[in-house]
Amino acid sequence: MFKKAALFGILFLVGAGLGSYAGFRISSSRERAREWHSLDNPEGHQFFKTYDLIARLRLANMGSAIRLQDPKESPERRREYLNLTLDAVRKGRTGVTDPAALTLIDVETGITYARLATVEEAAGNLPAAQTWMHKAQIILKQAGWKDCSEAHLKGVVQTWNRLDSCDAPCGKS
């Protein structure tokens, strides 16, 4: 009797597990499709590419800022997170055509370069720090920034690190 009940229970759990997985996939993809169909035209699809990339960058940004603000984090971990942002830009930028959004993506890239410069400087890698800072200055200049001096960019990065790490849910401890 016990054996039968156990077998029944196991089979029920297997069924429940498979069912939950299938149900979850169906339902969550339906939610995604509901969003997608609310702007079901070529401009809407174009908007979704920008929307997706900006959301991804925002989340990557908050993750980087928390690591940059945490004195216990190693330079490797900080580089790793900043490279996630650059990776997201590399993969997502080609799908974006709106000039205003492209400029903002460049600004985000510039800020990430400047953040990498501060990480390398803190790690004592001065040539690498200078290279990143130079890249940041070039891209931000193109984005119309009035002051691209090293001191100013470092100030902006410090402010952004503080703001982004405060915005992140796990940063509010």
Place this chain on the structure above:
Amino acid sequence: MNALKLRSIALASGLVIGTLAGMHIGRTMGAGQAILWETSAAAGYEQLALLQYEQADTDHSRQALLGFTNFSKSVDKLPSARSDQALLVDTGQTYLRLAAIEELAGNNTLSHQYVRAAQQSFKSVGRDIPEPDLDRQVTKIVASARTSGPPS
């Protein structure tokens, strides 16, 4: 035969209950994920646009702020943005900054149009702010831009 029937019942009832539970969890989590994505995208775009407004020249500032107002119009159509009133308030404030940029540039008619657009944004979240009050806010933005190095 009986044992096989019992096993089938166990598996089938598990599948049915599991699917229903999974669909419920998926719907809740999917909606939560969509809201997280919406707030991240809107806040991310606004933050970058504001940074451009503070740091860049007038043309780039204008482009960034207009980009945000267009972006927020599209975001507003998404089901996940239905309860995001902050987006409309932020859009209203962005229109006020645009009004200030145009006032500084001497484009008074356009500046006035942006004040009206800001008023509409605030109205859509139930805040009916009279135009003279919004004009005063624009004047404050203009004054602070003049003293702290405006978008040139």
